[in-house]
Amino acid sequence: MSDPTVSTAPTATADVEIFDPPLCCPTGLCGPVLDTTLIDLSEALLAVESDGVTVTRHQMASDPQAFMRNADVYRLIREHQLAILPVTVVRGRVVKTGEYPTLQELEDELEPCEPSAESESAQTGSN
Numbered sequence: 001m002s003d004p005t006v007s008t009a010p011t012a013t014a015d016v017e018i019f020d021p022p023l024c025c026p027t028g029l030c031g032p033v034l035d036t037t038l039i040d041l042s043e044a045l046l047a048v049e050s051d052g053v054t055v056t057r058h059q060m061a062s063d064p065q066a067f068m069r070n071a072d073v074y075r076l077i078r079e080h081q082l083a084i085l086p087v088t089v090v091r092g093r094v095v096k097t098g099e100y101p102t103l104q105e106l107e108d109e110l111e112p113c114e115p116s117a118e119s120e121s122a123q124t125g126s127n
Contacts, residue, residue, distance in 0.1 A: 014056035016106060019073050021085035022060050037100060044103035053110060
């Protein structure tokens with residue numbers, strides 16, 4: 001039985017969505033020690049945004065409804081609690097949980113699917 005508070009309709013308009021764990025700030029620039037993981041993430045997101053990719057970050061404290069609107073994210077949190085965060089969703093598909101993606105991982109997930117030589121020959125009818 002599905003939870004009536006969770007929409008299964010696709011709501012993602014961003015190419016990349018990051019569902020952050022509770023943070024004091026998403027930049028990593030707060031407090032006495034810099035969080036280099038968050039700085040690296042910010043740089044990676046800026047890099048893919050410069051290529052025209054849309055990115056949205058969701059904070060549990062300021063946007064809890066986003067966590068409930070995405071059925072996959074909601075299910076993961078119900079099954080694994082907050083330990084599953086962060087969750088990275090690329091074009092509606094969960095691609096990484098438990099840690100932030102690297103720039104290379106984001107680029108790999110964002111690459112358009114290129115048809116293989118086998119599927120191309122099948123489409124053209126050559127053997």
